[in-house]
Amino acid sequence: MxxxxxxxxxxxxxxxxxxxxxxxxxxxxxxxxxxxxERPLKVVFSQPAKYWTDAAPIGNGRLGAMVWGGVTTEKLQLNHDTLWTGEPGNYTNSSAPAVLSKVRKLVDSGQYSQATAAAFDLSGEHSAIYQPLGDLDLDFTELGESYTSYKRELDLNTACVTVSYNMGDVLYTRRHFSSYPHQSIITKISANKSSSVSFVVSLTSQLHHTVSINSSNQIVLEGTCPSSNETAPASDADKKAGIKFSAILDLQVSNGTVKSSDGKTLKVNNADWVVLVLTAASSFAGPFVRPANSKVDPQSVALRTLDKMKGLSYSDIYQYHLDDYKNLFQRVTLQLGDAVSAVTASKSTANRIKSFKDDEDPSLVELLFHYGRYLLISSSRPGTQISNLQGIWSKDIAPAWDAAPHLNINLQMNYWPALPCNLSECQEPLFDFISSLSVNGSKTAKVNYEANGWVAHQVTDIWAKTSPDRGDPVWALWPMGGAWLCTHLWEHYSYTLDKSFLENTAYPLLEGSASFLLDWLITGSNGYLETNPSTSPEHAFIASDGKNASVSYSTTMDMAIIREIFVSVISSAEILGKSQTDLVAKIKTALPKLPPYKIARDGTVMEWALDFQDPEIHHRHVSHLFGLFPGHTITPEKTPDLCKAVANSLYKRGVEGPGWSTVWKMALWARLHSSEQAYTMVKHLFDLVDPAYERDYEGGLYSNLFTAHPPFQIDANYGFSAGIAEILVQSTEQELHLLPALPRERWxxxxxxxxxxxxxxxxxxxxxxxxxxxxxxxxxxxxxxxxxxxxxxxxxxxxxxxxxxxxxxxxxxxxxxxxxx
Incomplete structure (x- = not known):
């Protein structure tokens, strides 16, 4: 394709x-x-959406929509994967080497709180911010307000949202889907009685925009993203200087009439049915091209996309959509017990989540497993951008955490299910993105750290930002983000055995990451190679002066990631006949000099190089357990004592935490072959979050099955699918383990x-x-x-x-x- x-x-x-x-x-x-x-897999709603997290998501990797399912009014909140603030930046800091030297000296002298304070000067600039495309609004008020038999559902088997209800003796139906083959969002509005479909349709946006009706009676939305990454109100000039975009809405009407009275909206009268086709495009021409220099005309691209559908019926377009989607989705099926009953299938998903603590319905686990696969198919396809912190579904111009990909767990977790859940093609945007990071990251490595290779830190964006983010080093100063991403390259080869991919894509990127890591390592007083400065993502410790600090040396996660990269480079080089290079020789010399895992006084895995006091023992991150999952340097067969320490660490961290933390713990328990503990984490996720009081929750699910931090971020949806796969199948290059953590009494x-x-x-x-x-x-x-x-x-x-x-x-x-x- x-x-x-x-x-x-x-x-x-x-x-x-x-x-x-x-x-x-x-x-x-x-x-x-x-x-x-087909086993029924439907997210069911008993009423129109009251909150955004009650809406149903559709997407084709590039174009996403949240379907609210109203009766008198309907809203499709729209997103496009390339709508971001800002422009390519300078991700270097010429003063960083001097600051780095100061921080290292403070760390070497054991002044960790002072080193933490000094490390603020290694901060970079704020990341760009993901922006919403706009809203497609439908107004049906002239048909009345009284309705019965309301039904709204997202069918994962077809990737369609259907809304239906009765007004008197007329049954109204709307079907929505986002087509990858035809790069468009399709809505069909129909009734079982002729001449019954009437409504007003409009396109709007929160961004700087204009709306018009063209000569083909299509609604044309044109707009511009802000060029600034600041969340403060932008100037008029800034509003017009960023990525440009266009959305075009075309109507195909059976028998009725279409007219515009205001030059901005279209009114349909007395139609039998109407098909709405929405296409959109932006001027984004890649992470290294300033919006002002782009030659891409988004309106022309959107119109060409529409033109390619001329002559195709709605049935044709729908069938192409089904063929494409099912080719991916139907590769995996899961059955945890008996088929879901008709009574259960008709219940709203929100009510099923509420009752899970009592009935522990395994069919709801199946649904959430497949929902993660559905979301990955819908948000990451060949040729699109990576799935960001909210996939491609975001309603705000200032979303939580900017909806920016975070490299200390979130972006990686987004792609955990791609390989085990048989969706390897959906990873292609990730590899394209890593390649872009390597370009900017080589400049950051050279200027900031006077090192070879390439580096990326904790937060990135569509411009492939590689510098530290602005702010506290407890999260901003983490030069391991690019290296962690590179572990996905070797994983892709180990699953697919695609030697061409290994040679042409993976190895050059792994080589660059390893080159940086070799230069980043320095020989410590104990003879081991150290990372200095070093943090454990977002987690502080209590320094000897009694103050909270985050900067020290050689955190456990640093060393676990470095081991994974070094071993991957050696393995890749042997396959490709490059094992005699200087790089491989240096890695083989460095590997035995990396400090080993350590077990703390309380029997847990030490998170830092020293057994610091932990001020937050229930911290959400479990970064120090990376070596067990997603890494491979801790295993029940080869390192049983370390696995016991991992279990102690998980008990110490506790069950509570945001959604992504819950599913990471779920996968870790699965790797330990602890079925009951893995299931405990499964069950913990099934808690219904009320969006009106979401800050009272830690983790959980919204009524549309989106996972909560809170607020919504998508990584736990993906991580859950990967965690279920780990419960059922685990593998190495030499071993295949069947049902390693199956909760036998539950399923x-x-x-x-x-x-x-x-x-x-x-x-x-x-x-x-x-x-x-x-x-x-x-x-x-x-x-x-x-x-x-x-x-x-x-x-x-x-x-x-x-x-x-x-x-x-x-x-x-x-x-x-x-x-x-």
């Missing part, structure tokens, strides 16, 4: 699913797919189909009465997996490419057959 770039022509063609993801049928009688029916019967494991392996698993029943395992290339594990059983296996292997509960191979193309 060609990538639909917004500033170039493209043609979408149908492509079949990949042969190694289509897979065989389920191995046992719980296979609902055998009958050709005694079930099946999962299509999860991915390292080595390009696909896995189907069926279990009954809490025990493995059968598993199908296959790949379409020769695989080097050596061990298959289930609980205490271990079997030696060798998988041949193109064959399906059927294993029984005792891990004996019962049958093999060719993988169908």
């Amino acid at each position: 060609a990538k639909p770039e917004q500033d170039s022509d493209w043609v979408w063609v149908r492509t079949p699913p990949e042969s190694d993801t289509a897979g065989p049928h389920w191995p046992c009688g719980l296979d609902s797919a055998k009958s050709g029916t 005694p019967n079930g099946c999962v189909k299509g999860l991915k494991a390292r080595g390009r392996v696909t896995v189907n698993i069926c279990w009954k009465k809490g025990q493995l029943h059968e598993a199908l395992v296959w790949c379409n290339v020769q695989n080097n997996i050596e061990r298959l594990r289930y609980r205490e059983q271990v079997a030696t296996v060798s998988l041949l490419g193109g064959k399906v292997y059927r294993f029984g509960a005792d891990l004996k191979c019962l049958k093999t057959w060719p993988l169908k193309k």
Whole structure:
């Protein structure tokens, strides 16, 4: 499939699913797919949205909308992935080397609170801010206000939001979806009685904009993002100097009339049905091009996108949308027990969340698992920007945390489910973004730190900002963000075995990150290589003078990330025949000089190089446990004592925390094979957040299944899907572990189909009465997996490419057959 770039022509063609993801049928009688029916996966609402987090999200990676589902009025709040404030910046600080030297000396002398104060001078500038596109408003007031039989639902099987209700004897229906093949948002408004559809439609924006009606009777919205990154009110000049954008709304009307009386809105009268097609584009021409220098005309791009749909019926467009979406979404199915009952399926999702503490309905867990996959498909596609802190769904011109990608957990968590949940294509924007970071990051490394390679810090934006953010070093001073992102490069190869990707994309970026890390490390007084200054993301300690401090040396997370990068570079170099380079030699010399993990006096993993007193033992971050998950340097098999310390650390941190913290702990407990503790974190997330009082909550879910910090940020939705995958399947390059953390009493019967494991392996698993029943395992290339594990059983296996292997509960191979193309 060609990538639909917004500033170039493209043609979408149908492509079949990949042969190694289509897979065989389920191995046992719980296979609902055998009958050709889809397991119902719907987010159900009993009324129109009262708050933004009651609305239903749709998206195609670039264009997103929140569907409110009103009756007398309807709102689609719109977003485009490239609408940000600002312009490319200078992410260097020529005074940083002198400040760095001062901070290092203070750290070396044990003056940590003074070092923390001095490190404020290493701050950079504020990140850019994600901006909303606008609102598509529909006014149906002339039809009346009295209605019955209201229903609104988001169907994850079709990526459509449907709203229906009766007014008298007329049934009104609206269907909304965001098409990736045709880069547009589509709404069909219909009634079961002819000439019954009448409404007024408008486009508005919070940003500087104009609205007009063109010669084709289309509404044209044109606007500009502020060029400043400040949240203070912008000047008129600033409002006009940033990224330009355009949205165009086209109406296809059956039998009725369309007219405009004010030159800004369109009125439809007495139609049988109406199809609204919205396209949008911006002048963003890449992270290194100033908006003032862009040659992209957003209105022309939006019009060309509309033109490509000429001659296509609504049914054609809808079918293309379904083919494209289902090719991704249907790769994985999950069944945790019996099919959901009709009574349960008809309940509002908000009520189901409320009752979860009592009924622990496993079908709601299924729904949230698939919802994370749905959101990733809807917010990150080849050719789009990365999924930001809110995906592509944000209503404010000053959203929480600027909706900017944060590199100390949030952006990484956004992409945790891409590989295990069989959506590797959705990671492509991440790799494009890392490449952009490496360009700016090389300048930051050279000027700020007098180092080779490239670096990125804690907060970034569409301009690939790599400097420290402005503010407290407890979060702003963290030069490990780029390195953490680079671990995704090796993970992508380990799952896909794509050698071309490894050679052309991953290795150059890994090489640059490792070069920086080698220069960043300095030899300490104890002979170990140290990072100085060093922080543990967003967490302070009590220094010897009794004051809170955050800057010291060699935090546990620093060293865990560095190990992952160094090992990945060595492994990549061996595959690519580059193991004799100077870089690899330096890494092999440095690896044994990295300080080891340490266990504190209380039996937990030490978070800092010294056993500092922790002023906030229930802190939301669990950064010091990175080596277990998502890293690989702590494992139950190889480091059992460290795993015991990790468990102690998790108990000490406690259950409470924002959504993303909850699902990280869930994945950590899964890696420890602690099913009950992992399930405790699953259950903890199912708490309904009232948006009117959201600050009274810690974590939880909104009525539309968005996860809360609070307020809303999307990372926990993605992390939950990844955490469920970890509960069901874990893998290394040599081992495949089935049901490592299955809560057998909670989910005694079930099946999962299509999860991915390292080595390009696909896995189907069926279990009954809490025990493995059968598993199908296959790949379409020769695989080097050596061990298959289930609980205490271990079997030696060798998988041949193109064959399906059927294993029984005792891990004996019962049958093999060719993988169908």
